[in-house]
Amino acid sequence: MSRPVPRAATAPIGVFDSGMGGLSVAQEIRAYLPHERIVYLADTKHVPYGCRSDDEIRMLTAQAVNWLYAQGCKLVVVACNTASAFSLTPLREYYGEALPIVGLVPAVKPAVLATQSKKVGVLATTGTLRGTLLQDVIREVALPAQVEVITAVSPKLVPFVEAGEQNSSACRAELLQVLTPLAQAGVDQLVLGCTHYPFLAESIRTLFADQFCLVDSGLAVAKQTGRLLEQHQLRSWSHLLADQPSLQCFVTGDVVQAQPVMASLVKGVFDLHQTDEASAD
Numbered sequence: 001m002s003r004p005v006p007r008a009a010t011a012p013i014g015v016f017d018s019g020m021g022g023l024s025v026a027q028e029i030r031a032y033l034p035h036e037r038i039v040y041l042a043d044t045k046h047v048p049y050g051c052r053s054d055d056e057i058r059m060l061t062a063q064a065v066n067w068l069y070a071q072g073c074k075l076v077v078v079a080c081n082t083a084s085a086f087s088l089t090p091l092r093e094y095y096g097e098a099l100p101i102v103g104l105v106p107a108v109k110p111a112v113l114a115t116q117s118k119k120v121g122v123l124a125t126t127g128t129l130r131g132t133l134l135q136d137v138i139r140e141v142a143l144p145a146q147v148e149v150i151t152a153v154s155p156k157l158v159p160f161v162e163a164g165e166q167n168s169s170a171c172r173a174e175l176l177q178v179l180t181p182l183a184q185a186g187v188d189q190l191v192l193g194c195t196h197y198p199f200l201a202e203s204i205r206t207l208f209a210d211q212f213c214l215v216d217s218g219l220a221v222a223k224q225t226g227r228l229l230e231q232h233q234l235r236s237w238s239h240l241l242a243d244q245p246s247l248q249c250f251v252t253g254d255v256v257q258a259q260p261v262m263a264s265l266v267k268g269v270f271d272l273h274q275t276d277e278a279s280a281d
């Protein structure tokens with residue numbers, strides 16, 4: 001394989017997640033950097049990643065980032081806490097300066113700064129809880145501030161969002177079960193440590209009213225993306241052409257199944273394709 005080369009500033013930003021969750025981040029990027037085009041890749045064929053092995057997560061993430069680079073992306077956001085936990089170092093080593101890569105880690109830092117009860121909850125996947133990125137931030141930020149971090153996990157939540165059932169009674173019953181211990185422990189800041197979970201915010205607020213302040217990484221990631229683009233002189237200031245949607249989405253799985261779910265999660269226009277169509281071009 002030939003050495004990766006940097007792209008032009010007019011190229012799109014690539015955003016990747018195991019499924020639909022990273023759309024919560026893509027939308028923050030779109031709002032914060034409205035002149036940029038975004039190519040979003042959802043690996044719906046392999047979602048969820050949360051219960052996969054470290055090696056599987058690493059391999060699937062590398063495939064996805066390589067695909068986005070092959071589409072001509074100038075920067076890639078790994079909009080998945082689970083994928084970031086295992087893949088950032090090898091990918092950055094491989095691409096170096098040719099492709100800046102933004103990763104995600106649950107937003108423990110702002111939650112630690114904001115907590116009054118000194119108890120912060122982190123709702124994340126098994127993979128993210130096992131990964132070192134979260135452990136590092138807990139050790140470096142929460143422990144010195146004497147803030148207790150209480151984690152919660154459920155393998156059922158990502159599939160609810162993937163099915164467009166984030167406001168269903170079954171999903172709310174699961175959230176009630178998973179988050180009640182955190183509420184009882186006095187958690188006042190709940191970190192949504194998976195990019196699917198901002199789509200659960202309405203259900204969480206319905207169940208727990210003002211018990212938790214919900215904290216996610218979306219806006220911080222959009223700002224970091226802007227900073228990295230500036231640093232690499234990759235910022236695009238050109239206005240979008242009218243016939244060019246600013247959000248182009250691709251799924252590795254079934255496009256017919258993905259369409260209505262994506263339409264319910266995305267604000268504004270987007271177009272949707274299957275990855276094989278793009279590779280065939």
Ligand code: DGL
Pocket residue numbers: 017018019021022047048049050051079080081082083125128158193194195196
């Ligand atoms: N959105 C991914 C994350 O942030 C979901 C993980 C999964 O596929 O289980 O971790």
